[in-house]
Amino acid sequence: xxxxxxxxxxxRCIGCQACVSACRECDSHRGKSMIHLDYPDEGHSVASLxxxxxxxxxxxxxxxxxCPADAILVTADGVVQQADTTRCIGxxxxxxxxxxxxxxxxxxxxxxxxxxxxxxxxxxGLAPMCATVCPxxxxxxxxxxxLRAERxxxxxxxxxxxxxxxxxxxxxxxxxxxxxxxxVPGGLPIVEVNGRAVDQADSDRGxxxxxxxxxxxx
Amino acid sequence: MSSRPLPxxxxxxxxxxxxxxxxxxxxxxxxxxxxxxxxxxPTHCCFCGVQCGMYLRVDRAGKVFGVEPRxxxxxxxxxxxxxxxxxxxxxxxxxxxxxxxxRSRDEPFREVSWEEALDFTAAEVRRIQGAHGNxxxxxxxxxxxxxxxxxxxxxxxxxxLKTRHVDYNGRLCMVSAAGANKLAFGIDRAGNPFSDILxxxxxxxxxxxxxxxxxxxxxYLWGARDRGATLIVIDPRETAIARTADIHVALKPxxxxxxxxxxxxVVIEENLVDEEFVAAHTTGWDEVRAAVxxxxxxxxxxxxxxxxxxxxxxxxxxxxxxxxxAWHARGIEHHSQxxxxxxxxINLCAATGNLGRPGAGYGTITGQGNGQxxxxxxxxxxxxxxxxxxxxxxxxxQICEIWGIEETELPPAGTSMMEMVWQMQRHEIRGLxxxxxxxxxxxxxxxxxxxxxxxxxxxxxxxxxLSETAANAHVVLPVTTWAEDEGVMANAxxxxxxxxxxxxxxxxVRTDTWVMCQLAxxxxxxxxxxxxxxxxxxxxxxxxxxxxxxxxxxxxYERLEETGGIAWPCPSTDHPGTPRLFEDGRTAHPDGxxxxxxxxxxxxxxxxxxxxxxxxxxxxxxxxxxxxxxxRRLGALVEQTPRPWVEVHPSHGFRNGDPVRVVTRxxxxxxxxxxxxxxxxxxxxIPYHWPVPTAANALTIDALDxxxxxxEYKVCACRIEAAERVDxxxxxxxxxxxxxxxxxxxxxxxxxxPTAPQGRGTAERS
Numbered sequence: 001x002x003x004x005x006x007x008x009x010x011x012r013c014i015g016c017q018a019c020v021s022a023c024r025e026c027d028s029h030r031g032k033s034m035i036h037l038d039y040p041d042e043g044h045s046v047a048s049l050x051x052x053x054x055x056x057x058x059x060x061x062x063x064x065x066x067c068p069a070d071a072i073l074v075t076a077d078g079v080v081q082q083a084d085t086t087r088c089i090g091x092x093x094x095x096x097x098x099x100x101x102x103x104x105x106x107x108x109x110x111x112x113x114x115x116x117x118x119x120x121x122x123x124x125g126l127a128p129m130c131a132t133v134c135p136x137x138x139x140x141x142x143x144x145x146x147l148r149a150e151r152x153x154x155x156x157x158x159x160x161x162x163x164x165x166x167x168x169x170x171x172x173x174x175x176x177x178x179x180x181x182x183x184v185p186g187g188l189p190i191v192e193v194n195g196r197a198v199d200q201a202d203s204d205r206g207x208x209x210x211x212x213x214x215x216x217x218x
Numbered sequence: 219m220s221s222r223p224l225p226x227x228x229x230x231x232x233x234x235x236x237x238x239x240x241x242x243x244x245x246x247x248x249x250x251x252x253x254x255x256x257x258x259x260p261t262h263c264c265f266c267g268v269q270c271g272m273y274l275r276v277d278r279a280g281k282v283f284g285v286e287p288r289x290x291x292x293x294x295x296x297x298x299x300x301x302x303x304x305x306x307x308x309x310x311x312x313x314x315x316x317x318x319x320x321r322s323r324d325e326p327f328r329e330v331s332w333e334e335a336l337d338f339t340a341a342e343v344r345r346i347q348g349a350h351g352n353x354x355x356x357x358x359x360x361x362x363x364x365x366x367x368x369x370x371x372x373x374x375x376x377x378x379l380k381t382r383h384v385d386y387n388g389r390l391c392m393v394s395a396a397g398a399n400k401l402a403f404g405i406d407r408a409g410n411p412f413s414d415i416l417x418x419x420x421x422x423x424x425x426x427x428x429x430x431x432x433x434x435x436x437x438y439l440w441g442a443r444d445r446g447a448t449l450i451v452i453d454p455r456e457t458a459i460a461r462t463a464d465i466h467v468a469l470k471p472x473x474x475x476x477x478x479x480x481x482x483x484v485v486i487e488e489n490l491v492d493e494e495f496v497a498a499h500t501t502g503w504d505e506v507r508a509a510v511x512x513x514x515x516x517x518x519x520x521x522x523x524x525x526x527x528x529x530x531x532x533x534x535x536x537x538x539x540x541x542x543x544a545w546h547a548r549g550i551e552h553h554s555q556x557x558x559x560x561x562x563x564i565n566l567c568a569a570t571g572n573l574g575r576p577g578a579g580y581g582t583i584t585g586q587g588n589g590q591x592x593x594x595x596x597x598x599x600x601x602x603x604x605x606x607x608x609x610x611x612x613x614x615x616q617i618c619e620i621w622g623i624e625e626t627e628l629p630p631a632g633t634s635m636m637e638m639v640w641q642m643q644r645h646e647i648r649g650l651x652x653x654x655x656x657x658x659x660x661x662x663x664x665x666x667x668x669x670x671x672x673x674x675x676x677x678x679x680x681x682x683x684l685s686e687t688a689a690n691a692h693v694v695l696p697v698t699t700w701a702e703d704e705g706v707m708a709n710a711x712x713x714x715x716x717x718x719x720x721x722x723x724x725x726x727v728r729t730d731t732w733v734m735c736q737l738a739x740x741x742x743x744x745x746x747x748x749x750x751x752x753x754x755x756x757x758x759x760x761x762x763x764x765x766x767x768x769x770x771x772x773x774x775y776e777r778l779e780e781t782g783g784i785a786w787p788c789p790s791t792d793h794p795g796t797p798r799l800f801e802d803g804r805t806a807h808p809d810g811x812x813x814x815x816x817x818x819x820x821x822x823x824x825x826x827x828x829x830x831x832x833x834x835x836x837x838x839x840x841x842x843x844x845x846x847x848x849x850r851r852l853g854a855l856v857e858q859t860p861r862p863w864v865e866v867h868p869s870h871g872f873r874n875g876d877p878v879r880v881v882t883r884x885x886x887x888x889x890x891x892x893x894x895x896x897x898x899x900x901x902x903x904i905p906y907h908w909p910v911p912t913a914a915n916a917l918t919i920d921a922l923d924x925x926x927x928x929x930e931y932k933v934c935a936c937r938i939e940a941a942e943r944v945d946x947x948x949x950x951x952x953x954x955x956x957x958x959x960x961x962x963x964x965x966x967x968x969x970x971x972p973t974a975p976q977g978r979g980t981a982e983r984s
Contacts, residue, residue: 011462012436012440013458014429014430014433014436014458014459014840015429015458015840016298016299016429016430016433016458016840017299017840017841017858018296018297018298018299018301018302018433020299020854020858021299021302021303021854021855021858022297022302024854025284025285025302042894043868043874043893043894043895044894044895044896045456045461045894045895045896046456046457046458046461046894046896047461048458127295129287132287132295132296133287133295133296133297133298133301133302134296135293135296135297135298135433135434135435135436135437136429136433136436136437136440137437137440150444151444152444
């Protein structure tokens with residue numbers, strides 16, 4: 001079972017951006033929000049969902065994997081930290097590597113910044129600021145058991161497929177109970193390649209490695 | 219799923235677990251240099267009626283510099299973006315720090331001493347009252363004030379100014395529900411606490427965009443949904459809570475009463491009435507039953523523009539549930555039949571026996587922080603402290619005894635806020651003091667409001683920022699923010715909570731209490747206003763409310779600090795408070811019954827015609843609050859929602875960001891389009907927090923509900939047409955010598971790419 005982490009539940013999100021404001025208050029990057037709030041169905045619905053850093057594993061987060069300066073360090077409890085300011089060269093490799101589009105580059109400072117799970121708070125056992133204030137529980141911090149105690153029957157996923165690549169994450173996503181499939185298709189569907197339309201079946205192959213489901217079988 | 223070690227030994231329930239969170243603790247050795255010597259002052263948010271608990275972080279120099287979530291019973295650590303950023307007002311560069319004064323509106327403001335500003339104000343009061351009578355001077359209060367200050371506003375008007383003309387901006391917010399509650403129950407407050415929502419089987423939310431206006435309340439809605447409760451949302455727009463509701467009734471604005479009458483009709487037709495409850499606890503049922511006999515679902519479907527089947531669905535879901543609750547807000551109250559709309563909801567609850575039980579009941583969600591407390595202590599033109607009526611001789615006698623005045627000295631009832639503006643236009647009111655309100659943005663039909671205020675011979679405003687209204691005044695008196703004084707507020711559940719003082723006010727700033735006492739002294743009523751602070755006023759308020767329906771007598775500051783909040787009525791200091799009303803089956807009427815009222819639907823006051831075929835409705839957006847005088851100055855909130863927009867349906871052929879002119883009979887303005895299928899094709903929506911030339915309230919109609927005098931903000935007739943370009947939002951006014959707002963914003967620009975669409979897709983994206 002997972003440790004204590006963030007669970008993202010888009011079905012509860014109301015798009016209020018409390019998490020965005022709260023993230024600015026976080027002491028490790030005070031004044032800048034590291035949360036991406038997206039409106040996936042704009043023009044049709046007010047649906048929204050927050051994306052925090054997914055703190056990937058398996059075996060190491062893609063952003064840390066491609067960092068030429070070894071600036072992105074991962075702590076023993078699996079938290080992928082934002083770039084070490086003494087090492088980062090602002091090359092943006094991590095930005096390109098992250099399948100969730102999380103890290104940002106401050107071009108003036110030549111520095112990568114991203115969510116580091118409010119390490120100033122979580123290292124002392126407090127919840128991250130975004131999940132603490134989220135009015136609806138769309139961002140929940142705790143263990144999977146605590147989540148289920150609060151929301152009986154909830155289904156979560158922590159592996160996502162991008163083409164042939166499966167990425168396992170430390171942060172988990174709540175998925176509709178009637179649409180469970182492993183791994184969860186991640187990213188946007190590929191609609192054309194080199195000007196040629198690709199049908200849905202091609203882009204959703206996801207035939208790489210099978211990732212584990214909720215029971216921890218991998 | 220992968221396993222990962224826990225950061226701390228789980229055997230000792232590390233902080234971060236529910237147990238630790240529930241203890242509300244903060245470790246003493248937090249990893250941050252700022253934490254050295256930091257104090258956390260427990261208080262509540264200054265904004266909406268949910269009244270979330272929060273800690274203000276105060277540094278060693280005694281200045282507020284941040285916010286920390288607080289595990290208070292109401293919000294359980296949660297906050298919305300307004301609450302998170304609220305602390306930034308306290309030491310904001312736009313704060314007024316010296317009284318501003320000018321003898322005519324042609325002159326610029328100059329900073330003057332308190333002595334001079336107060337003397338001039340008192341002299342003007344005496345001059346105007348001497349020449350035109352006491353009632354030529356008016357006082358307008360606000361529902362964001364602490365209850366102590368709202369009590370003082372009412373007393374100051376009647377004892378020091380001796381005028382009948384006192385009212386408050388809750389008149390624009392809550393009074394329809396208040397009127398309906400008084401008529402039906404004899405007591406004006408929500409019947410159940412928020413926590414009851416978690417126990418209900420069917421939750422009906424009428425005219426409330428909970429997700430944006432009361433975000434923290436959403437956790438209760440989702441909690442009910444987690445338990446399998448049916449969620450019904452009545453709203454012309456598919457809001458965040460309507461998006462996933464079981465039943466979303468997207469009715470045409472201004473047709474609520476027709477809809478609820480038809481729902482009651484179906485409840486009767488299908489024998490879903492709780493006959494036993496109705497017989498035991500209500501009066502007027504036979505008349506109501508007869509009145510809805512013709513209100514068929516088909517008729518309502520035609521009026522409301524929804525399928526008749528939805529009426530039946532709602533009736534079966536609500537009446538068929540074991541425990542059902544109805545909550546409503548401004549969406550059904552801001553109408554020329556606002557009181558009646560609320561009465562139809564009460565009729566439905568009463569007919570189905572859903573009152574006074576855990577998970578079954580009725581509530582209205584107050585908009586302003588003290589929307590509930592603000593109308594209990596004599597700020598309203600027709601009420602005295604303790605919810606007493608100013609026209610009841612016995613009530614008058616009781617209050618005169620407490621205030622130490624003769625009954626002949628107590629003025630009669632006055633007029634409502636909008637009516638006072640009309641009286642200013644007619645020169646019946648020539649002088650005005652405004653406290654904690656901003657009618658230039660918040661009242662409907664801006665042209666009328668501006669001409670009324672311009673006609674005043676003398677106008678003073680209390681505020682801590684120079685609001686659009688204050689910028690038009692002769693005297694502006696700089697007063698404290700909520701974090702610089704202590705006092706109580708009552709939230710939407712009628713739970714009285716205490717706000718604590720987190721820092722000393724800046725030099726030159728005084729509390730509203732001090733200013734009113736000083737003015738009273740200069741007007742010769744100093745002996746009756748000898749208060750040292752909020753605590754003294756609260757003691758008098760307790761006595762003034764003792765024995766009434768709104769009984770605060772058992773509530774003390776000490777008890778509030780211990781318990782985190784007590785719901786009134788609380789008649790004695792050992793009484794636990796009353797979180798849920800009607801548990802004993804009795805209302806506050808002498809007969810103990812629910813007085814059901816017959817309601818007939820009538821169309822809105824602004825008629826549709828060929829030139830104005832569509833409905834314009836207005837409301838809030840999550841990042842801003844009321845007139846925006848506070849929130850439009852806080853960088854994060856301005857970044858989130860920099861400007862208003864007009865929400866239009868795709869069928870009109872506009873693209874996102876296109877300039878759209880909205881024309882009503884009061885005027886026309888241009889807004890960028892937010893094209894969305896989440897609104898009815900015959901309706902447009904504009905958020906109202908901005909001043910002209912981007913003000914929704916330049917377009918709205920100043921028609922009033924005859925009973926509650928609430929303006930009909932939520933519906934007027936309009937048309938939309940393509941325009942050339944949108945108007946820029948003007949920067950909020952600042953006092954002379956202060957940094958202009960755009961300059962202050964430059965220093966805040968984020969060099970990083972924006973992370974979220976600005977204002978829900980109103981950026982230049984399509």
